[in-house]
Amino acid sequence: MLIESFHSGHNGQRRYLSLHRPTTQLVRSMGVVLCYPLGHEYFRAHRSYVNCAEQLAQLGFPVMRFDYFGSGDSEGDIGHARIDDWLHEVTDVVEELKRSEPVSSIALGGMRFGAALALLAAQRIESVRALILWDPVIDGARYVTDLRRLHGRMLKDLERFARARHADDCGEGELIGTRYRSRFLHELSGLDPHALSVAGIDEAVLVNTAATAASESVFRRLNNGTRWRGFESPRDYGWSDARRTTEAIMDPEAIRHITTSMNAIAA
Amino acid sequence: MSEQLHRFGIDAHLCGVLNMPPSAVPSGGRPAVIFITAGLLHKPGPFRLYVELSRTLAAMGIPALRFDLSGIGESGRSRTGESAEQSSVTDVREAMDSLAEELGTRRFVLTGLCSGAEVAHRAASQDTRVCAVVAMDGYMVRTPAYYWWHYLPRVFSARKWLDFAASKLQRLRAGGRRRMESTPEEEALAFWEGPGPDRDQLVMEFKSLCQRNVRQLQIFSGGSGDCSYEGQFRDAFKDVDFGELLDVCFFPEADHLYVLQTDRRRLLRTITRWLGKHFIDETVPDSPRISVPRSRQSDAAVFMPNVSSSMSNHASNSTSDNLSHSVKLAGRRHFE
Numbered sequence: 001m002l003i004e005s006f007h008s009g010h011n012g013q014r015r016y017l018s019l020h021r022p023t024t025q026l027v028r029s030m031g032v033v034l035c036y037p038l039g040h041e042y043f044r045a046h047r048s049y050v051n052c053a054e055q056l057a058q059l060g061f062p063v064m065r066f067d068y069f070g071s072g073d074s075e076g077d078i079g080h081a082r083i084d085d086w087l088h089e090v091t092d093v094v095e096e097l098k099r100s101e102p103v104s105s106i107a108l109g110g111m112r113f114g115a116a117l118a119l120l121a122a123q124r125i126e127s128v129r130a131l132i133l134w135d136p137v138i139d140g141a142r143y144v145t146d147l148r149r150l151h152g153r154m155l156k157d158l159e160r161f162a163r164a165r166h167a168d169d170c171g172e173g174e175l176i177g178t179r180y181r182s183r184f185l186h187e188l189s190g191l192d193p194h195a196l197s198v199a200g201i202d203e204a205v206l207v208n209t210a211a212t213a214a215s216e217s218v219f220r221r222l223n224n225g226t227r228w229r230g231f232e233s234p235r236d237y238g239w240s241d242a243r244r245t246t247e248a249i250m251d252p253e254a255i256r257h258i259t260t261s262m263n264a265i266a267a
Numbered sequence: 268m269s270e271q272l273h274r275f276g277i278d279a280h281l282c283g284v285l286n287m288p289p290s291a292v293p294s295g296g297r298p299a300v301i302f303i304t305a306g307l308l309h310k311p312g313p314f315r316l317y318v319e320l321s322r323t324l325a326a327m328g329i330p331a332l333r334f335d336l337s338g339i340g341e342s343g344r345s346r347t348g349e350s351a352e353q354s355s356v357t358d359v360r361e362a363m364d365s366l367a368e369e370l371g372t373r374r375f376v377l378t379g380l381c382s383g384a385e386v387a388h389r390a391a392s393q394d395t396r397v398c399a400v401v402a403m404d405g406y407m408v409r410t411p412a413y414y415w416w417h418y419l420p421r422v423f424s425a426r427k428w429l430d431f432a433a434s435k436l437q438r439l440r441a442g443g444r445r446r447m448e449s450t451p452e453e454e455a456l457a458f459w460e461g462p463g464p465d466r467d468q469l470v471m472e473f474k475s476l477c478q479r480n481v482r483q484l485q486i487f488s489g490g491s492g493d494c495s496y497e498g499q500f501r502d503a504f505k506d507v508d509f510g511e512l513l514d515v516c517f518f519p520e521a522d523h524l525y526v527l528q529t530d531r532r533r534l535l536r537t538i539t540r541w542l543g544k545h546f547i548d549e550t551v552p553d554s555p556r557i558s559v560p561r562s563r564q565s566d567a568a569v570f571m572p573n574v575s576s577s578m579s580n581h582a583s584n585s586t587s588d589n590l591s592h593s594v595k596l597a598g599r600r601h602f603e
Contacts, residue, residue, distance in 0.1 A: 003341045005272055005282050015283075018341050036321070043596060047307050049444070050340065072311050073284050075270060128582070160522040162489035169529055177314035177526045212550075246524055246596045248307045 003050075007075075007098060010163060015089060016073035020057035030065040031103035032056055033093055035110035035117045038188075039147075039178035040245050041153045042071060046110045047248045048255065053265075055259045061266070062101035066093050078178060083187040090121035098127070105129040108264065109205070110241075111249075112137050116191050122201060130265055131204040131226075132258055135237065140191025144232040147175045153242035156186070160243070176245055181212065199225070205261040206230045208255045209237050217227060229264075231257035270322075272330060275365035280343035281358055281366040283310060283334025285366075286325035298416050299372040299548055300324055300400055301362050302333040303355075303379035306597035309340030313380065313524040313597065317532055320378075322457060327547060330370060334362055337388070352389075359390040367396070374398040376542065379405070381523065381597040385463065390450050394473045399482040399545065401538055403521055404491040408466050416495040466503070473507045482542045485515045485535065492521035514541060562564055 004021065007014040022028070030214035034049055036042045053063040068086045072142050106125065108118040109132025116137045122128040137143045154176060155165040173180045180188075204226050233254050238244030273285040304310055304316040310333040311318045321331035335342035337354050345354040359377065365370045377387035384405030391397040421433040464472070476483065487494035494500070498515045516537055521530040558595075 003282065003343070005341045007272060043308065043313070046309055046340070056538070072315075097289070154526070160490055162519050165527065170528055173527050174528055176527075179528050215468070246313075247527075248596050266511075 001055055003053075007034075009069075009075075009092070012068055014075045015066055015069060015080070015093075017093065017096065018053075019062060019097070019103055020053040020063040020065075021101070022060045022062055023058050024060040026060040027062070027102065028060045030061065030107055030262075030266050031097045031101055032061050032107045032109065032132070032262070033090065033118075034063065034065045034132075035065065035090060035108065035114035036071070037110065037112035037114045038071075039085060039180075040140045041112050041239075043249060044245070044249050045114075048251065051257045052258055055255060056262060059259060059263050059266075061107075061262060062103055064093055064097045066255045076168070078184075079181050080180075083120075083184065083186055083191075086117060087121050087124065090117060091125055094125050095128065096122075101130075107203075107265070109133065109258075111135055113143070113188075116140070120191075126200075128200075129202050130262070131201055132262070133204060134254065134258070135239075136206075137191065141189040143186055143191070143251060143264070144189045150164050150173045150242055152246060154184060155258045157242045169222055176244070182188075191193040201226045203227050203229065203261075203265045205258055205265075207233055207251075209235060229261040237239055269325075269460060273334065273365070275515070276358065276361040276386045277332075277346065278341075278343070280345070281334055281337065282341035283362065283557075284321070284333050286321040286327045286331045286333075288325050288330060297329050298374035298376050299330040299332060299366050300378055300401075301359065301366075301368060302331065303359060303377060303383035303418065304334070304336050304339050305379060305381040305383040306595060307339065308596045310335050314526060314531065316525060316534070319531070319535055320538060323535060324542065327539065327543060329365070329542060329546065330433055332362060332366060355386040356423075357395060359386060360394055360526055363394065376401060376546070379403065381405075383597075387559065389474065391476060395479060397481060399484070399542075401484045401486070401541070403486045403534070404488055404493070405485060406463065407487065407491070407493040408468055408469070409493060410499055412500055412503045413493075413495050430556045433472070467592075470504060473504055473509070477507065477509055477554055482545055483509070483513050484538065485513065486537065487515075487517050488521040488523055488525070488530075489517075489519040490505060490524075490525070492535075497602065535544060 002021040006017055006019075008017060021247050027199070034053060036049065037045050047064055053065055056063045056238075066089070067074040068081065068089055070076040070081040090108070094108070094248070097103060097106070103158045104127070106127045107130035110124050111116065111134035115133040115135070118131060118133070119136070122131060151170075151174070152167075154160065155167070155169070158164065169194050171179045173182055173185060174181050206228055208230065209232075231254060233251055235251050237251075238247065269287045269289075271285045271287065273283040275281050300321075302310070302312060302321065305313070312320070312333065321333050324331040336358050337343065337544070338351070342358075345357070347357065349357060352453060363375050367376070373396060375397050377391055377397055379385070379387040379400040380403040381541040384402035387400050387402055388405055391400045401529055485500050487500070497515075499517075500515045501513075518530060518533065521527070523533070525531045554586060554598035
């Protein structure tokens with residue numbers, strides 16, 4: 001399957017997008033836009049995103065993946081990134097997908113921070129009818145605290161480093177391979193479950209692991225009108241394990257849940 | 268500097284990003300640098316290392332291509348029926364073909380980390396257009412001294428003993444757990460876990476590269492698991508007369524993927540200075556090989572500004588992965 005990758009946007013701020021066109025005769029009227037997690041979690045999740053997008057395309061969904069400004073293969077540096085700009089990018093990518101493929105509604109989704117961003121963006125984009133929330137971050141402040149703790153543990157991990165490293169070896173705002181501006185971390189800390197409530201979403205697909213088992217109840221409480229299709233993955237992705245920060249996430253059962261749920265939603 | 272999407276290969280199934288120098292910077296006659304992905308990591312490289320390197324090199328006047336090997340990232344799977352190992356070399360050859368056609372480039376520097384370094388070595392061994400290899404945690408052989416420098420610090424480290432005990436306990440507990448469904452990625456990457464070429468073959472290949480005047484920058488991290496002291500590469504391949512074609516750099520403090528920005532910057536400086544010295548300041552594109560007596564070989568290793576010859580008590584990169592159903596983004600295999 002050929003993935004159509006391209007750049008879009010203004011010079012110096014161009015984003016990198018990858019479009020998976022449907023490989024079936026049946027082309028769904030619902031397109032899917034996947035938002036990536038942050039930092040090291042982006043690298044861990046990338047393979048699963050490609051697999052998920054390929055499988056959705058095999059079911060007739062046009063799927064768009066993209067790297068935020070300053071991340072992955074997009075231009076820029078994350079030091080200049082702002083969450084609000086990234087939200088605008090989600091809107092732009094949705095429009096890009098609608099221009100490129102004959103879709104009338106959108107499913108927005110992502111893993112971890114990507115799920116939180118999808119929720120936030122869904123508040124702004126009228127055509128979003130479904131959400132795919134894969135181990136979502138639902139409390140920004142706690143997420144940043146967890147990242148800081150994980151970074152601290154990583155510095156002392158003697159399977160990674162010959163000798164323990166110190167905070168002095170890192171720049172300010174550096175968390176597991178990525179250096180964020182304090183402004184960005186402040187914005188990230190500001191994400192909270194109450195701000196993530198969205199209206200007008202008919203369906204939501206949720207994948208939970210042990211780390212986020214509580215999230216489904218949170219979302220049920222906040223979004224009464226939404227039909228939830230939940231799945232408890234038996235896998236431990238090791239989000240808080242300093243020795244697993246360089247492992248790719250491989251969860252075929254979770255992808256199967258997402259694709260079968262999307263198939264049912266679009267039927 | 269411009270950053271362009273680059274599709275190439277059979278059925279244009281390979282996907283990369285090409286960084287071109289700004290038109291004001293002279294780049295004629297310089298080689299292009301090709302970055303080869305490691306394991307499951309895609310073309311930005313670990314923590315965008317390849318992005319930073321590509322942009323820096325382009326600004327220096329060197330075109331740089333980072334691309335996904337077949338089946339990785341945005342590249343489609345190879346339909347040639349080759350093994351993953353051989354298709355990686357074919358992919359690199361196709362990258363060189365496409366740049367030769369598009370830019371008129373005749374010489375190439377292959378750069379890779381971990382399995383990417385191994386692919387770079389193999390492709391260089393098979394293609395005479397390769398003029399240099401930058402290998403990060405590439406092929407290495409464990410010498411007797413390796414074990415001395417590797418284990419000695421551990422014997423006296425209480426923390427290491429505690430870690431060792433915890434790891435054994437974790438493996439025992441994991442033993443009884445249900446094995447999850449394996450993924451195509453796990454199966455496709457299994458070959459990296461197998462035995463690589465033996466030392467004799469590597470010696471033969473390194474000798475052949477030297478005969479072709481292929482320059483090499485061999486960089487090892489403390490986290491590689493295979494390198495524990497500065498002079499190990501030269502000790503391991505002491506029957507190869509690298510002369511001035513080899514520079515070796517050892518970062519004992521760095522991990523395998525250069526997770527810390529300070530380590531990444533040091534690595535970036537090392538690579539860009541080395542490439543700048545050999546391929547921007549050069550006056551003769553393919554200078555004849557000059558044989559340097561062994562006693563002077565240390566002079567060639569000028570790119571060791573941060574090297575400490577002190578013992579490196581790095582840990583093996585093996586993990587308690589019995590618990591995990593994930594795949595290391597860029598795992599290591601070991602050579603004895």
